[in-house]
Amino acid sequence: AQSVSQHNHHVILSEAASLELGCNYSYGGTVNLFWYVQYPGQHLQLLLKYFSGDPLVKGIKGFEAEFIKSKFSFNLRKPSVQWSDTAEYFCAVNARAGNNRKLIWGLGTSLAVNP
């Protein structure tokens, strides 16, 4: 069965620190990859996605992620975090097989940025 693993459940950083959140998935075929964010009191919203092409994708608010196929990874990065980045971050994977539309999600990483 497909699964998604997010390595860090809780991360605490100071403003201007660099961020890297790990995401690994288990599926041997072609995938679409997503990072979603949930700010306090708000809905889940898309940060960025990868489905083909350049494995380094850029999203909103200065976030980027790199797809490394050989490592089954899609880590999220930001060079300098802000207090407003405090949120829950979810990695999700869709296995491109037939008519599959399911997103399989990681447990999420709670990020707290101290001002």
Add this chain to the structure above:
Amino acid sequence: GAGVSQTPSNKVTEKGKYVELRCDPISGHTALYWYRQSLGQGPEFLIYFQGTGAADDSGLPNDRFFAVRPEGSVSTLKIQRTERGDSAVYLCASSSSGATYNEQFFGPGTRLTVL
């Protein structure tokens, strides 16, 4: 509409009762998804509609759960004989088509508590 809406925002019910949760997707979105999110977990796929039909209901946990989308817009998730383990936030999402790389737009969720 401006975004995905879900009603009610909170539902408290007693074990054994029947509940209905409603989702209004973004106008014109043909694809609609239901997820369930328990505390400390990522969303868990339940069912996907393309238009009026359930294209994938493999995530429904058992036959107490059923969902409909009779006119291809609003969807209702129905849970019979509720159990305490059904307590969770039920999320609805919609996208402009069934393409797997399309962004899913999420609603605020319905928090279901089964006493």
